[in-house]
Amino acid sequence: MRILITGAGEVGFLIASELYADHDVTVxxxxxxxxxxxxxxxxxxxxxxxANARLLIMAGINxxxxxxxxxxxxxxxVITCIIAxxxxxxxxxxxxxxxxxxxxxxxxxxxxxxxxxICPELAMAEDLARxxxxxxxxxxxxxxxxxxxxxxxxxTEEMPxxxxxxxxxxxxxxxxxxxxxxxxxxxxxxxxxxxxxxxDHLFLLCNPKSLPExxxxxxxxxxxxxxxxxxxxxxxxxxxxxxxKMGLDVKLIEVNTDRCREIADKLSRTMILxxxxxxxxxxxxxxxxxxxxxxxxxxxxxxxxxxxxxxxQLGAKKILSRVNRYDYIKLFELVGVDRAVSPGQVTADxxxxxxxxxxxxxxxxxxxxxxxxxxxxxxxxxIGKSISKELxxxxxxxMILRDGRPMMPDDGFKVKEGDRVFVMSMxxxxxxxxxxxIS
Amino acid sequence: xxxxxxxxxxxxxxxxxxxxxxxxxxxAAYYGETGGVIAFAVTSLLTLAFGIALGRLSxxxxxxxxxxxxxxxxxxxxxxxFGALPYVFLGLGLIDGLFESMSAFTTxxxxxxxxxxxxxxxxxxxxxxxxxxxxxxxxxxxxLTANSTWLQISSSPDETYMGLLFWRSFAQWLGGMGxxxxxxxxxxxxGVAGRQLYRAEVPxxxxxALTPRIKQTARVLWVVYIFMTVAEIVLLYVVGMPFFxxxxxxxxxxxxxxxxxxxxxxxxxxxxxVDGIITLFMFLAGANFALHYKMINSDRKALFKDxxxxxxxxxxxxxxxxxxLWGGLQGDIIRxxxxxxxxxxxxxxxxxxxxxxxxxxxxAAKFTLMLLMLxxxxxxxxxxxxxxxxxxxxxxxxxxxxxxxxxxxxxxPLKLGGIxxxxxxxxxxxxxxxxxxxxxxxxxxxxxxxxxxxxxMNIESILxxxxxxxxxxxxxxxxxxxxxxxxxxxxxGKMLLFFCMWxxxxxxxxxxxxxxPEFWKK
Numbered sequence: 001m002r003i004l005i006t007g008a009g010e011v012g013f014l015i016a017s018e019l020y021a022d023h024d025v026t027v028x029x030x031x032x033x034x035x036x037x038x039x040x041x042x043x044x045x046x047x048x049x050x051a052n053a054r055l056l057i058m059a060g061i062n063x064x065x066x067x068x069x070x071x072x073x074x075x076x077x078v079i080t081c082i083i084a085x086x087x088x089x090x091x092x093x094x095x096x097x098x099x100x101x102x103x104x105x106x107x108x109x110x111x112x113x114x115x116x117x118i119c120p121e122l123a124m125a126e127d128l129a130r131x132x133x134x135x136x137x138x139x140x141x142x143x144x145x146x147x148x149x150x151x152x153x154x155x156t157e158e159m160p161x162x163x164x165x166x167x168x169x170x171x172x173x174x175x176x177x178x179x180x181x182x183x184x185x186x187x188x189x190x191x192x193x194x195x196x197x198x199x200d201h202l203f204l205l206c207n208p209k210s211l212p213e214x215x216x217x218x219x220x221x222x223x224x225x226x227x228x229x230x231x232x233x234x235x236x237x238x239x240x241x242x243x244x245k246m247g248l249d250v251k252l253i254e255v256n257t258d259r260c261r262e263i264a265d266k267l268s269r270t271m272i273l274x275x276x277x278x279x280x281x282x283x284x285x286x287x288x289x290x291x292x293x294x295x296x297x298x299x300x301x302x303x304x305x306x307x308x309x310x311x312x313q314l315g316a317k318k319i320l321s322r323v324n325r326y327d328y329i330k331l332f333e334l335v336g337v338d339r340a341v342s343p344g345q346v347t348a349d350x351x352x353x354x355x356x357x358x359x360x361x362x363x364x365x366x367x368x369x370x371x372x373x374x375x376x377x378x379x380x381x382x383i384g385k386s387i388s389k390e391l392x393x394x395x396x397x398x399m400i401l402r403d404g405r406p407m408m409p410d411d412g413f414k415v416k417e418g419d420r421v422f423v424m425s426m427x428x429x430x431x432x433x434x435x436x437x438i439s
Numbered sequence: 440x441x442x443x444x445x446x447x448x449x450x451x452x453x454x455x456x457x458x459x460x461x462x463x464x465x466x467a468a469y470y471g472e473t474g475g476v477i478a479f480a481v482t483s484l485l486t487l488a489f490g491i492a493l494g495r496l497s498x499x500x501x502x503x504x505x506x507x508x509x510x511x512x513x514x515x516x517x518x519x520x521f522g523a524l525p526y527v528f529l530g531l532g533l534i535d536g537l538f539e540s541m542s543a544f545t546t547x548x549x550x551x552x553x554x555x556x557x558x559x560x561x562x563x564x565x566x567x568x569x570x571x572x573x574x575x576x577x578x579x580x581x582x583l584t585a586n587s588t589w590l591q592i593s594s595s596p597d598e599t600y601m602g603l604l605f606w607r608s609f610a611q612w613l614g615g616m617g618x619x620x621x622x623x624x625x626x627x628x629x630g631v632a633g634r635q636l637y638r639a640e641v642p643x644x645x646x647x648a649l650t651p652r653i654k655q656t657a658r659v660l661w662v663v664y665i666f667m668t669v670a671e672i673v674l675l676y677v678v679g680m681p682f683f684x685x686x687x688x689x690x691x692x693x694x695x696x697x698x699x700x701x702x703x704x705x706x707x708x709x710x711x712x713v714d715g716i717i718t719l720f721m722f723l724a725g726a727n728f729a730l731h732y733k734m735i736n737s738d739r740k741a742l743f744k745d746x747x748x749x750x751x752x753x754x755x756x757x758x759x760x761x762x763x764l765w766g767g768l769q770g771d772i773i774r775x776x777x778x779x780x781x782x783x784x785x786x787x788x789x790x791x792x793x794x795x796x797x798x799x800x801x802x803a804a805k806f807t808l809m810l811l812m813l814x815x816x817x818x819x820x821x822x823x824x825x826x827x828x829x830x831x832x833x834x835x836x837x838x839x840x841x842x843x844x845x846x847x848x849x850x851x852p853l854k855l856g857g858i859x860x861x862x863x864x865x866x867x868x869x870x871x872x873x874x875x876x877x878x879x880x881x882x883x884x885x886x887x888x889x890x891x892x893x894x895x896m897n898i899e900s901i902l903x904x905x906x907x908x909x910x911x912x913x914x915x916x917x918x919x920x921x922x923x924x925x926x927x928x929x930x931x932g933k934m935l936l937f938f939c940m941w942x943x944x945x946x947x948x949x950x951x952x953x954x955x956p957e958f959w960k961k
Contacts, residue, residue: 257850261850264851271849274850285847
């Protein structure tokens, strides 16, 4: 496919790096430095204003299958998409942050020529809010329109999960499978003999129906009650309003007095505290140690990190942090943040999930691993073969959707045409895995 | 303040009043009350003459904020003064007349009348009436027309005072929605001043602009008011109340005034249905008229969504329960609920009708009623006193302060119906409550000093007299109880209460404005 990306910031960069291997990618950005970052990739780079129709045409917009407008400027993105749809582009995706234009993470705005509007802040808040289904949960992402869920959670000593992966998998409820282990920031795909230890983060692919059973297995207490949010920007505000609706007892710390008033007017039950999230006496005063979950979502990475560590030190049960520089994710998780999320990454994932039409849909892009769902097309190498034998080392098949029904593949499972196969793999072997599904 | 600009507005107000005074005159004529006809005719002429004369002195400049305030505060005093003249012409003393007239316009309903005729209607003492100006004029006219065959005038004073009783209730009805609001609604070319007048007369935290233009808003409110008034008159008449009484009682209940032509007030009709209808209309009149308009016009649930109305209803239910349980009422449970419900609504809406001598009830019941006198009705209603919404804001402020002590860094907005109340609204509202209580305390002290040698004016009577006049309710307890009158209070005390009614109706600020030296500067 031909894909045009405008904006080579975090989001544009991530999307381009996921897609350039299999597609024709063109990137436009105003900033020469951002353009220079793309030199290592096999993509066409144009420098200039992406609201300029002439430049867009020069970039081949009228032949593009997909246009992803992901610069930091809402209006420019909207203009790009409108131009694209005028020129007949079927799929247009615009990144839009201003709450006046968008009030949910992903919005369908076909009437103005935009297939999807995606808001990084809201998408991130949504992602964080979804991680509260049970106390140890860190991530819960719906895949394939909600038929499959990818979850991540932290193992504690009370959980009946210690032992080799193969055994634990048997004990898990039907429709759940361990896909990867994150140990202090390092992600690996386990073999059956690998041991799970306390404090590991497990990635599971699950049939949504078996989640309640999993929750019962892992926890006596069902869901968290107290949450502390540090940072009252768009992410913090939206997160607070989501958590309010879920019935949590929410406190939010924001440093700017005017912003405090503004969000206090809009929120109904959240307690807004005017102060600095790294002020240890404030954290202590407001009972950070009793929090079931702390979200550090200010715009400053150093503040988020410090605040997360303070909360952890005080004894908060679970800490999720926003990290604006994608490169810091591993570092954050290494020093004790339970999960670090970058808005760029969440947005790139949201964009990639909607880039359909090829053989695969990328659902999770992390430099440490990748979860891809492939559609086995006619003539693909894998058809009729036992999938677990064909897949290279460091890759693992999780769930298969056959005629819309999730199935757990056993060792002898053979792939049929039309199957949707979810594969977790390390970045080094992704290319090998892809070959199996290409006709 | 520019006196001559103010005079133009004031003159127009007097002219309108002169026309309105013809209505009770016509009622007096209908009942063949010669004295009444003369009293109203003379008053109307005098008012008109003053209006014209003052109009001559005025200039046509655009009125500003100060003139607006002056018109509202002095306009009410002027209306009370000219409205008092018929009482004076029919035989009451000037102070009594002023008291009765102010009590009417401010929808208070405290009365100095003491005598009753055989049908139970209020009348003026015969000795006073004999020497009254109207009667003297009547006799004078009679001697001139002694030989005339077309004009037969009796030599004794009127037996009834239907015209005057009508005037008492009618003045309440005018004062209920606001005489200045009426002025804004009907006077052309008021421009920006209209908005200022509206703000000065309809103070309080809740000021929904119903329509973009203030004249239109004033009209809308009056139309809703008239509509509900007609509905009540018809209902009362249908269930058997005499037409005259239906008119007067409707005027008094829609305005939350409380003047009944019957000395026994609503108890005189001995009808549960009448009690029920009046309770309902008093209750509605005690709610925000802007919400009534919304109910009729757009949102059928506007009233029930309103935080103030809910709290208002809650207070009515809770206090009714208190009085039913611990009020020492006579009768079975249904009768108790009927009596307590009527009295709670009557006092809380600051109407002041009575279906029982509640002065005989227990201290628990009386104190409940006393608190209701202080709380009053909803903002934007025809009722008086502190207003429910202000009480609600005080309670929420207190809670916020407590919460703030526990969480010193918290930013806690104060919300009413899900919407944050701005500090610019909250501050004057809370200051109002404090000022109201302060004025209540000072006025009570003054009244106690004035009545120091009157053994019947005990502390209960004094406090309730001030609370009831300041809140524009009507009856109090003890020697000013529902079946007694204010007639025996020392004249200085009457004048004090006269000003209490005025200050209370204008919600303090507009009245006290006259005391600010800055106000009088040019």
